[in-house]
Amino acid sequence: MASKVWKRILYIVKIGGWISTMPWVCLQAPIEQILQEQDSIQQEKKLLEWQVRKNSELQMVSFAGTLIASAVTGSIQWSSLSTAHWSVAATWYSTLLFSLMSVIMAFYLTILLSNFAIKSDGNAILLKALHKTKYYEESRWASLFALQMPIMLLSYALILYIVGLSLMVIRPLWAEPWGDGSFMAMDSQVTLLDIAGVTEADIAGTRVSVNIALKPSITYLPTVEMPDHKEIPQPSISKPPTDPVTLADITHVKTHGYVILPSILTRTEVDAAKTEIMRLSGAAPRKGRFAFEGLDTTRIYSLLNKTRVFDKLTILPRVVALNNHFLDPGYQLTSFHTIQINPGEQPQQLHHDDEYCHFPRPRGPLGTAIVVAFDEFTAENVATRVIPGSHLWGAEKPGKEQAIPMICPPGSVIYFIGTTWHGGGPNASSPRMSATVQYCQPYIRSLENQFLAVDPRRLSEIDPQIVEMMGYRVHAPFVGYADGLSPLRGAQRMVEWMQKPLEKNPPAFPNHGIGTSKL
Incomplete structure (x- = not known):
């Protein structure tokens, strides 16, 4: 029996040692995994996932620190404190100090990480602050310590509060031995040791969880007060995502109608895209035919047929x-082209992309779109x-003064849903290159007819996933078939016909091909 008690006391001591070394236990390994990542895209993704988890942790610390501060403030008012040992008051006042400091540090770090998120070079600055000056693949201890200060201070506050409470409870052990108070004191300490015994299996190898019933949040741009509308309905067939980055992106879109995905493409990919636009444009690129298309704007359509x-x-x-969250399975490409807006271009009319579908608003989106920045967006x-x-509006009409610019570095992607009002602004600077990819629900007619825009003999060159998004698949139960054939087999037959x-x-009945089903 005595050995079990000492064993549990030892586990409690181990907890204290584990908490005191928390910067190494909880932060060093994931940070060094990010620093050692050679692929810049994967490094960007890992850093973003870490920021999501860190923001969730800081929210938890702010809430828990405030709760502990409130609890200890109430405990200090107890009349029995005046007769308790002086160490009780000392630990509780220390608890109050540590809990308030944890809340302040969490608030400070939240602002700091938000500032990194909205700067074009914020991730590069953050990575520089995390690694050692001489050894880029090793983390800087001072940075880890600063980032873990809120959770450490909160842990110290919680431990000190429990210690102070225990000191108050066990006082009768020496003040009135074998009295009723002594038996209560012994019961309380046995209960504490039992709790340690129950949780000892969880203590070994445990790491601090930063996803305790909290939604991840990333601040891409300053928040804006939103109209009071119900949340947009989502397709009932979409599966709930679990990835923290995806959850953060979805949350931002649900709230604001858009999200900026910074630096998705590498510098090499951006340069290759710009070179290809110049090659396709030739010496005399054509400009828009009407104001909405842009009279000083060059658009190259049907990209899948040309490159x-x-x-x-x-x-x-x-x-x-x-898209898997906001659209139904089988969603299609509705438009895909490059956009080069030249100096002197006038602002584009504000619009939302699925306004040609005459369904009353507010409603869920009938499509989504991205704008890919090949130049810096200013x-x-x-x-x-x-x-x-x-995206939550009903019949409201937009004003130009309500629109804000999507400022982001080259290689970034601006994602928005079909009910979000947007438009291009006037260009008073240098030419700006970008591309847009637009998607629609599988039962909505696409803006660009991919069957006529892309030579069906090129389908074998294109990724099968893209081919399906062009409309060469059957949407359940059997939307899109051709003479009882799958759309892809129908396209092959069209080539044979020509x-x-x-x-x-x-013939009355088509040739389905050997071993090929109708659909």
């Missing part, structure tokens, strides 16, 4: 994750402008 350089933009992983070079929260004279009496 493979831009294919990747249609299936970016973070965009696909968002307020001067006609950065896309969005009205935050406008190589033969027109049949005056086509």
Whole structure:
């Protein structure tokens, strides 16, 4: 029996040692994994995931620190404190100090991380602050210590409060031995040791969890007060995501109608895209035919028929994750082209992309879209402008003063849903290159007819996932079939037809191909 008691006391001591070394236990390993990542895209993703978890942790610390401060403030008012040992008051006042400091530090770090998120080079600055000056793959201890200060202070506050409470309870052991108070004191300490015994299996190898019933949050731009509307309905068939980055992206879109995904493309990919735009444009690029298209804007349509350089933009992983939430399975490409807005271009009319579908608002989106920045988006070079929260509007009409510019570095992606009001601003600077990929629900007619825009003989060159988004798949239960054939088999048959004279009496039943089902 005595050995079990000492064993549990030892576990309690181990907890204290574990908490006192928390910067190394909880933060060093994930930070050094980020610093050692060679792929810049993966490093960016890991850093973003860490920021999501850290923001959740700081929210938890702020709440718990306030709760502990309130509890100890009430405990200090107890009349029995005046007769307790002086160490009780000392530990409780220390608890109050540590809990308040944890809340202040959490608030400070939240602001600091938010500032990193809205700066174009914020991630680079953050990485520089995290690694050692001489050894880029090792973390800087001072930075880890500062980042873990809120949770450490909170832990110290909780331990001191429990110690003070225990000191008050066990006082009868020496003040009135074998009295009723002594038996109560012994019961309370046995209970504490029992709790330690129950949780000892969880203590070994335990790490601090930062996802305790809290939604992750990343601040991409200053928050804007939103209209009082119900949340947009989502397709009932979408599966709830679990990835913290995806959850943060979805939350931002639900609140603001858009989200900026910074630096998704590498510098090499951006340069390749700009070079390809210049090659396709030629010496005399055509400009827009009407104001909405942009009289000083060059657009290259039907990209899937002309080059493979831009294919990747249609299936970016973070965009696909968002589409899987906001659109039904089988969603299609509705438009895909590059945009070069030249100096002197006038502001584009504010619009939302699915307004050609005449369904009353507010409602869920019938499509989504991305704008991929190949040049830095600034307020001067006609950065896309969005009205935050406008996806929740009913019949309200937008004002130009409500739109804010989507300022972001090259390689970034601006994602918004089809009910969000937006438009291009005037260009008073240098030419600005970008691309747009737009998607629609599988039962909505696409803006650009991919069957006629892309030579069906090129389908074998294109990623099968993209081919399906072009409309070459059957949407459940059987939307999109051609003469009882799958759309892809129908396209193959069309190529065969064009190589033969027109049949005056086509067969009643199509050739499904050997071993090929109708759909």
